[in-house]
Amino acid sequence: MSHVILQNVRKTFGRTLAVDNFNLKVEQGEFVALLGPSGCGKTTTLRIVAGFERPDAGEVVIQGKVATDRPPYKRDVGIVFQSYALFPHMTVLENVAYGLRMRKVPRPEIVERVRSVLQLVHLEGLDDRYPRQLSGGQQQRVAVARAVVIRPSVLLFDEPLSNLDARLRQEMRRELRQLQRSLRIATIFVTHDQEEALSMADRVVVMNAGRIEQIGTPEGIYQTPASAFVAAFIGECNFLHGEITAVEDSSAVFAAQAGPAFRLPVRPDFRPGTYGTVAIRPENLAILSGDESVPPGFNVVTGTVQTVTYLGPVTQYHVALDRGYSLLIYEQGGFARQGRRISEGDRVRVAWPPEAGAFQGDTERGIGA
């Protein structure tokens, strides 16, 4: 049985719909990230799980028991806030021990559990410090320790890393992930940072305007986005609008409006005349100069290089196609590419395998659907 279940959850604030028709199951030990732009309802969803907000409709089930009407202090959830929310008038030790004292755990056990959890988050020797005497990273660790020491049935994170500098953020991602794996606590992690969601979560829930756009593994979300929103929100993407002009056994032909025609992997719902958008990730496009050969089966278009941006591990190109459109292309750096120079104004070919293009039907036009 799933550990945390949200069933048809809906929440409005006045006239604004914050969360609608939200269904999610989180398994024991699973790490789920809620990802979306600000105001998409991800924090509200988290607050509903924690019990700080009551849903207008739907149920919250935690460990097989309906928790919708249970107050937060009877829910057994651990939560880490963006602001950490450490109690400023208590020491590190008192902060971490707080939840255990509320649970009337015997004193010797409190001491032992607090010690071991502080060790787990690498915070030994700071017991008597006050939060204001700690760095941002240390405060973060105290907040995590305070949330996990009670051995909660669900662990909730509300953008916990966004107040840290970039380097520390990377480090904490790895650490939190490891900690979560070793504790095997069902975790819901709210973030607007796609890299954070992709690198930490077992499954990612992409939200937009209070609704779920897609639920899937990080690879699934990135490689096969279910909607243009997901494709645009996660990573960079080239969008080409047009229609399917021919459907064959193994592939279909898509013609971009005032742009090139190319092949797509065929889908059973494809009909000639279906309008829609094709999304292609920039790293799936190969840029070919001079006499470099095109791998068999690839789509090829020609164009002129507009800009070259060298970023170290990758180089970004903007290529203006001869037939409308400008494509963004990422090229991996490294030894293979050394000695080859493509400059602005060069004539190039751009190639990609048909599978790199993800088609989404244009429901507004709905022709042939």
Place this chain on the structure above:
Amino acid sequence: MKQRRWVAILLLIPILSVLLAFFVFPVSILARFSFYIARPGGEMIPAWVLQNYIRFLFDWFHLGVLWNTIVLGLWVTAVCLVFGYPLAYSLARTQSRRIRGIGITVLLIPLMTSVVVRSYGWMILLASSGPINKLLLGLGIVDRPLQLLFKPQGVVIALAEVLLPFMVLSVMPVIQGIDPHLEEASQSLGAGPIKTFRRIVLPLSLPGVAAGSILVFVLTISAFATPRLVGGTTTQVMSIFIYDQALSLFNWPFGGAVSILLLLVVLLLTWLQGRVLEERGMGGAA
């Protein structure tokens, strides 16, 4: 660094000169008078004697006046806390700026009336045949009119009403400064609303409570018109006592000595408040 310090001093000059001219200077004169020898009929002989202080501190009647004053101050402070804290909390935590605005305006209205008018208003309300007693009698809560006017109880009610805004406006910003996530964190860790209040909100709001309490206490023990009008002659407090000494009996040295004693009580309390907050590690400086 040095330049900024000079700017700070320059900015302080206007208020410091006003304080010096209209507070420190007159109080110094009063302090000097308190060591003079008083003669009947308002005559003062310059001297350095302690007899005015001794006369007050070694006399049960006089100490009783001091005691009355402190008890009145404590009662008014307590009433203001009991009514003011919940109000301050709800005004601080309301999501609606309109409700907060209306609340603060309503709270400040009593301060816009003259103290004499307000006291006469309370005299009418508190009288034996006044609306409060009529209501209590009508509802059968009491079977005899309560004696409120010209009693300390009436003074407490009247002073608490006007001093409530000082308590609320001292506590509210401190509560507003407490991250609401702290309360949520506490709840998620298993503390119910009452425990969360006792262990998180209350300790963190103590600086505001202390500031508001000192303010209300000090304003109460120095209040004159309300105790005189609503309290009548039964409630002898320091301010009235000083007034009578100085302006009815023309005994400036004795009145001055009592004034200085009252000032010392206030200074002592302010100092104590600072110490208590410092010890709790909430001096403000991080």
